[in-house]
Amino acid sequence: MNESTELSTKKADISLSGLSKDFTGVAGQLSILRNVDLSLNRGAALAVTGPSGSGKSTLLYIVGLLDELTAGKVEILGSDPASMSESELAKFRNEHMGFIFQDHHLLPQCTVLENVLIPLLAGKGVTDADEQRAHELLKRVGLADRVTHRPAQLSGGERQRVAVCRALVNQPEILLADEPTGNLDRATADSVGDLLLELSREQNVLLICVTHSPELAGRFSQHMELRDGRLEPAL
Numbered sequence: 001m002n003e004s005t006e007l008s009t010k011k012a013d014i015s016l017s018g019l020s021k022d023f024t025g026v027a028g029q030l031s032i033l034r035n036v037d038l039s040l041n042r043g044a045a046l047a048v049t050g051p052s053g054s055g056k057s058t059l060l061y062i063v064g065l066l067d068e069l070t071a072g073k074v075e076i077l078g079s080d081p082a083s084m085s086e087s088e089l090a091k092f093r094n095e096h097m098g099f100i101f102q103d104h105h106l107l108p109q110c111t112v113l114e115n116v117l118i119p120l121l122a123g124k125g126v127t128d129a130d131e132q133r134a135h136e137l138l139k140r141v142g143l144a145d146r147v148t149h150r151p152a153q154l155s156g157g158e159r160q161r162v163a164v165c166r167a168l169v170n171q172p173e174i175l176l177a178d179e180p181t182g183n184l185d186r187a188t189a190d191s192v193g194d195l196l197l198e199l200s201r202e203q204n205v206l207l208i209c210v211t212h213s214p215e216l217a218g219r220f221s222q223h224m225e226l227r228d229g230r231l232e233p234a235l
Contacts, residue, residue: 104160109150
């Protein structure tokens with residue numbers, strides 16, 4: 001098989017085909033996502049925008065295997081999540097994905113370093129190399145002198161930088177961010193947004209970020225919008 005054939009037959013790292021998500025409430029069935037198609041590979045940086053309630057977080061949670069789809073098909077890194085048990089899904093997420101949320105979700109009783117290492121504690125355990133990588137990430141984000149601090153001793157921007165390090169410490173192929181700058185002031189949001197993009201490029205991860213911020217979305221190489229449940233190129 002020649003190189004061009006290999007490239008044409010290689011599966012995307014994230015592939016969504018005809019993805020739909022419905023909710024049933026007191027007013028009947030509500031369609032949140034409608035026939036969403038998407039293909040992305042490592043190195044891509046996609047921002048998804050749209051009004052509140054448009055399904056941005058729902059889309060991210062389905063890609064992150066934290067929510068189920070109503071119809072369609074999802075393939076992640078060549079695997080079919082529909083064939084996995086709950087324990088297999090949890091293991092897959094821990095080994096291949098990093099998550100950053102609007103609220104940093106740091107454990108208040110743990111130090112900065114311990115918070116960064118949590119994904120490894122939940123998986124294979126922490127090695128000396130893992131701890132060194134955590135130190136290097138914290139140094140990279142300007143927190144080398146905060147490793148023994150607790151979250152309460154940090155600013156909002158510092159806590160979010162810790163969350164970025166935690167998401168990357170496991171060397172994931174996929175990084176998913178849900179409004180990562182939503183709780184930050186403009187200057188801090190700009191700093192965290194730049195850092196997120198820089199680190200994702202350096203580590204060659206596939207980055208998907210949902211955001212209300214047009215400024216943050218404008219920094220991404222790809223920008224799409226959710227309109228009436230459909231994922232379309234941003235206007």
